[in-house]
Amino acid sequence: MDTAAARDLLAEAERTNERRVVVLSGDRDAGLAAADRLLDALPIPLTETSLVSTSDDLACEHVPVRNAGRLLGTTQKAVVLDCHEDCRPNALGRVVGAVDGGGLLVLLTPNLDDWPAHRDAFDEGLAVPPFDTRDVTGRFRRRFVETLRAHPGIAVYDADSNTLVRDGRTNPAPRLRKQLPDPPESAAFPRESHEACLTADQTDALTTFESLREPGHAVVADADRGRGKSSAAGLAAACLAREGLDVLVTAPGRRSAAELFARARELLGSLGDLASDGDTVETSGGGRIRFAKPPEAADLPGDPDAVFADEAAAIPVRLLESLLDCPRLAFTTTVHGYEGAGRGFDVRFRDRLAETDHDVHEASLSDPIRYSGGDPVEAWAFRALLLDARPAVDPLVGDAAPETVEYVSLSGADLAADEHLLREVFGLLVYAHYRTEPDDLARLLDAPNLAVRALVVDGHVASVALLAREGGLDADLRAAMYDGERVKGNMIPDVLTSQLRDEDAAVPFGYRVMRIATHPAVRSRGLGSRLLGEVRQEFADDADWLGVGYGATSELLSFWAANGYGTVQLSTTRNDTSGEYSAIMLDPLSAAGRELHDRHAGWFADRVSGVLSDALRDLDADVARAALRACATTPDLHLGERDWRVVAGAAHGPGMYGVDPGPFRKLAVRHLVAGDADLLSADEERLLVGKLLQSRLWDDLADRLRYHSTSQAMRALGDALRPLVAEYGTEAAREELRRFEN
Template identity: 65%
Template sequence: MNPSSLAGRLRAETERADERRLLVLAGDRDAGFDAAYDVVETAGFADDGVTVVTEREGFRFERVHPKHAGDLLGTTRDCVVLDAHGEFSPNAVGRLVGAVDGGGLLVLLTPPLDDWPDARGGFDEYLAVPPFTVDDVTGRFRRRLVETLRQHPGVAVVDVDRDEVERDGLTDAPAATPRTTPAAPGDAVFPALAYESCLTGDQARAVRSLERLRGSGHAVVVEADRGRGKSSAAGLAAGSLAAEGRDVLVTAPGSRNAAEVFARARELLSGIGALAGERDDGDDESGPHLRTIEGGHVRFADPPTAATLPDGPDVLLVDEAAALPVRLLERFLDAPTAGFFTTIHGYEGAGRGFSVRFRDRLAESDLAVRDVHLAEPIRYARGDPVESWAFRALLLDAQPAVDPLVVDADVESVEYRDLTPDDLAADEHLLREAFGLLVLAHYRTEPTDLARLLDAPNLTLRALLHDGHVVSVALLAREGGLDAELRSEMYDGGRVRGNMLPDVLTSQLRDEDAAVPVGYRVMRIATHHAVRSQGLGSHLLQRVREEFAADVDWLGVGYGATPELLRFWERNGYRTVHLSTTRNATSGEYSALMLDPTSEAGRELQSRHTDWFLRRIEGVLSDTLRDLDPDVARAAIRATHGDAPLDLTDRDWQVVAGASYGPGLYGTAPRAFRDLAVRTLSDPDGPELSPREERLLVRKVLQCTPWDDVADALDYHSTGQCMRSLGNAYKPLVDAYGSDVAHAERGRYTE
């Protein structure tokens, strides 16, 4: 078989089987593009069904730059040509696989396969974070990728330099079974068009289950791999509910992620004559808004806003739920009724936080839960080899060890190991278990993370193994140790990749020397769900510290702050040095940065930033962090273990003591009360206040919240009671920290 005829045979097989095939054109770049043109013509693809993904220009087909490959998510193409010579990245592969329709081809242009692992391009430069260079980046991911291309069914390989077929990729697949259009059930409540618009029986069953959302107190969870039509089912349900006059609030990581939901809702409402109007603001915050004749709505809000249930929606629909953090998902459980739509294995949401952790919270909620699983693909036949290749090559289906293998693990049974990239590349089982746990540690894991794990020179992985199975992992990133030129660039606002902690301390906190010490930042840490709360995470951090303490200046971490996480890191020796002043756009949380120094240089770095944090935190809390959860503020300040400055004048102490024990007024000298509050909250040996009293210090004294709002938030019977409680809370503070003047003032009212 010659390469020219191969494209025609592949196309014929894909059309007969309603599957896709992957065609690799390996060799010279220009020869690869010439061959790709021949493939399009020989296979008979129409020009408007072809997309070329490359940074090059000058094609008669649609061209998309690799950086914008995500624009093809949710679209359908007959043929996608991906140029892997220049701006290739694993994310581009993950995004584009799902864009090819049944009967189509994914064409991959590569260097000669034997040479590709050692080739260097833009993605390698991305992995070479300072102070490393591209020469330090390895090619393990591409070597693994080449192995899958040469072994997996449905993958054809052509050497364009020699004009030879290395593999034909033909599988002799049987003809596809014709699809039948679902009909509306006889007792269906949603419009018949909602069912007739479904493309599979699975999708129709999902729409049927979503009828439960017409009543309050329900939750429907729709889980599927990519390309099963879950977002379309969400849109059909949203349109049906709005047609009845219900207010449907839709949220997703971004408004673009919800585009399919609104497209299908719009089509349905137009089809049944129920659409009254629409608005599309075109940004992730406000997004589209559909209005119906019956007064219903389908409207979008970004996740943090949606968690507040703005304007009291009747129904909340959460698309791509796996791409959102569990702490945010939990807030959605206050909705009257809710639908959650999540990708199990796929680019949009590889995070397992939804399926492993959030499902427990959902089961404990007051909502009656119905589960729906979609297995039948929409755009191609079940068993499509290109889909299974993507799962294998990108580890989209990586999972931790099954529970019975690790359930007996404890700190005495585990082995601490350095899982080197060579170890991982040589052992698929070990790689899948380790990467599966890393997926659990974050609400969004991308294919690029796999390549970074195998090839990035700044990363290292440590793990605890029980009987050879991974039970806990910590992914560490080397940061700091930058030269004067880079530090100056960072100080002046330039971004230096891969050095998150030094970057923030330098550019935001104006410490040009912060990037001199070398440290390891804990990028992710995860413990198998079957053995949580056994102390394994803390044990792993302890072993990491023992190993690296003599070689680096600090260990650090940055994460979306919650009281629980702040306490976990504090218990493990990490101290707060910063709270971000903007919320993460997806999680809605403020980030905490913490350090655990391991050398004198590290201690000096941590000490000066702890001091600076405690000096500025009262001003920040009264301004940019006025809406910070008081429990986060309490835990963050407590985790400094610092010595907040307390420089009150005699008059200050008279006011504070007088307001605590006598008729004095807080409003006379608020700064003195703020200084004393920070000192108290940061002092681990200070006077013990109740959690409610500490929240009162944060909300009123540090965040300057109006008295009436503080009283309501903390459940005081009246504003007067709230005011008196603040005075009482300061009594032990006066006793512990007060000067002779303060104690004398106290004596006037107690003796």
């Protein structure tokens, strides 16, 4: 790229405070040399430049592609992203956000015509056994190249032929540069906090946060990425802590709360109120700002005065609900961008918030901080990575019912050919699953092991399922897996083989429902079940099993059980963000699938009482009940005469559970897995789980189940045992019962 063109492009970026993209396409070495010349010719210091690449080929900072997340929240004047050997959509999303207004994103790419056929390390990751890289398609790249050629603000330079294909200038009319906002005349927070705001939106948001000085208020701040909402929250947290309040901050990860803490520290520092600056920030007024992961924050440790949930949409609603007991609440959420849509924050949580006694205040920030509004590179990134994909608007699917929808199979080619459909499918997945990210868009379009099935109404997506083919692995791979090697993309066979030590688990093949989502406007009408029914019918003669692995809640366990899926495993560690244990369930389709299911269901029932008294001691009793109820087997119950005498005796008083817990546990598992669900009340079942299986202390259990006293809880367990003895006991057991009943 000749120096004059590069200088003109950078000058335009600086003049408008927008970003520009330079694509250097062609041979990698030629591209690198062109990048080197470009950076040399431009007035951009090396210290403000990063190269994101598999190798360290330029004189500036080098960030490995897999660590591109390091750039999140930082800003650079120029970032060079090397797309030759490992083009990761996630890295692209992170890198774009790190370029400052007036800066350049430089992409090193293969020749744009050839790129879709080029295979790299990312594609190798998509080539899940038994597929190989040749099975991976290049649709994501084809679409990506089209966006590079079509969007304004993107220069394309062919480094092989030294030709400037597009100069990337948009020649905008001159605009007034934004001034820093004036602090409000009268503000409740210190003037310095308002002076620290960079846009008028941020000032307004901070003013909204002032309501939190009094208890009984909640603030919801939403914005697109990079509008400074976390920073506004940080300034507010600092002001509250300065007044002596204890502020608990939670976010999907500590990293995501970094900006909030940074602003709080800066402000307290400049006010001279920073007493201690470790993981917890303490103020000279006796206040503090501390962090806890969502599952811990949900218990409101130390009864904080205020809770701030940053990126709240990426935190499960169940955990957010536990925060509502705190007198002051703040939630920030991203409108567009993957974190934003997760788990229907708007749909479900705002209603819950409105039902509380808190006065709810809203703040919206639309002015970007790092670059001007209307920046063409932001618009391009939204489109290229579908950051703004949304489910169909409600009225378009409002009439969807199980009888009126059409079941369709959507191949990568179908999705690539129909942008509307792609947006709706992807938008729905993003909306419902907080972990959906840019890499998933490429997977959807190119991965050979994935299949998309949907229910559509008038061409609009009402429900969608993403299926991943798993298993059917040869003996060598199975042995490797058994020996502990990670075999990518085979989640269920992997768990059954390596954790549960079943070397044959990956012989049969099946489809794991990776994600399923029904449009929020039409949930609970049977669409999700219809979709799973159709999937079952379609694959009945073509696969050995259907399966699923997900963060277990009692509602979801019931949903899957109602659709024929049976529990075979509960994980022994919790997910960091959701705090949920995951469940694996199977729905057998063939004889081989049934074999696999039956041996694991049987084994699950055999071992579950051991696990519940150990790693799963803190599993929610209702999740345990639902997981056991969803296990499709009938556990053995071989109790001897002496066992029954102990159990029946305990049901009436003189016998004691503690002398020999074994038979009680067997009885509980037998009933909770395969017994008549109406025999005991929900609380009685919770007692079986809590006392007999999880060995909780009586005081704790009485408290949890709201019994007036420990002895009342003990009597309730006896009452629960009686019908069980009557139902399952031998003649000897019933004889024992009759002794006491008379």
